[in-house]
Amino acid sequence: MPMSVNVYDILKERGFIAQTTHEDEIREMLGKEPVTFYIGFDPTADSLHVGHFIQIMVMMHMQRAGHRPIALVGGGTAMVGDPSGRTDMRKMMTLDTIRHNAESFKKQLSRFLDFSEGKAIMVNNADWLLDLNYVEFLREIGVHFSVNRMLTAECFKSRLERGLSFLEFNYMLMQSYDFLMLYRKYNCKMQLGGDDQWSNILGGAELIRRVEGGSAYGMTFALLTTSEGKKMGKTEAGALWLDPAKTSPYDFYQYWRNVDDADVMKCLALLTFLPMDEVRRLGSLKDEKINEAKKVLAYEVTKLVHGQEEADKAKAAAEALFGGGGVGAEVPGSTISMDQFRENANIIDMLLLLGLIPSKGEGRRLIQQGGIYVNDERIDDIGHTLAEDDLKDGSLMIRKGKKVYHKVTVKG
């Protein structure tokens, strides 16, 4: 298999790599042969989010370079909960929830990777973890772990201050066991993951070396953080989901359109496939010009996640709304009936109906502070009533603050 550019160098140049177990050996191995590797995703929610997307980008880069990804859905590990980087205990999830989430993960993952002809594999660790025999597991795997060493691991530090249950303490063993199983079954030699997974990955690589005497490697990737070190991809509504039903393509697009200047280059490198020369050019734009880079970023990421059609729509909507142009058809909004319109003609009732405000108090505040516009006219009376005259071609535009647009279409 021809490999012109070593994928390790690509990942390195784009800023993915945080830590590796054996840098030189890994680079050499990736350069000369197809390698089977895996990344685990614990189904703790019913959709993947941007944090996962970084890992998916890595898998795509690796697959393009001829390597074989295994996407591991953590149906078994989710039963226990990874304590890494957490300050409090995870909520215990029911079996049904986990199953449902695992199914959603599978669906989403298959959009990004080519699973045909064994080019990628999807597994669920519930298949081997749930039926484990406790004593056997302790004897086969448990012997190889030193509690003393585990306690010094970075990922448990914060938890040792707040408390760590035995249940969660075992997470590392389970993940290590996963790696061993995949090594045995698929000759999986590498585990990749977010940097918070470093300890868990090391555990697995060492386990394989001890039990099988084989060579196993690990590599972690920078978590997506802002220049201030905060986790990226968080919105007021929670995470930035990949599921269009949970985060609309328009909102998704807007999130990237609005990233901090300082983060633009990093995001372009990590979240798009644009050539690095282009990334550097866009990232070095200054002042107002950097808006161009943000538009490219938003479009490219949205295209990868939601497809070209949705990306085009999101872009068109953004241009129509912010470019001062007319109101395009693809603007985010909702459709209500004429009865609903009449019954909720009071502006605050309408905002509530549309889900733009959580309570009427919030609505009054917004209006008093001048944050609500109807058809681009500021509303300054909390008793304002919408009239049918406000409708233009059966719709009207409500704006909350500077950026939240909502088109109301009235039918019937």
Add this chain to the structure above:
RNA sequence: GGAGGAGUACCCAAGUGGCCAAAGGGGGCAGACUGUAAAUCUGUUAGCUCAGCUUUCGAUGGUUCAAAUCCAUCCUCCUCCA
């Protein structure tokens, strides 16, 4: 199992009988300035039929004209000892 300590709004955290819908900070939202950025400044941040009323300080019950504050029971968490 024993001894102490803690649970306050989205988060952290003050408040130990009335002046408490509850200081302060963070976060959020809105306004000004801008580039749909950042920083800064201002306002706001329980609900409602909003100068009034209703429901909140782990839960339940009690004392009192009056409780986040006092008492009882329970739940949860932490620390030390075993």
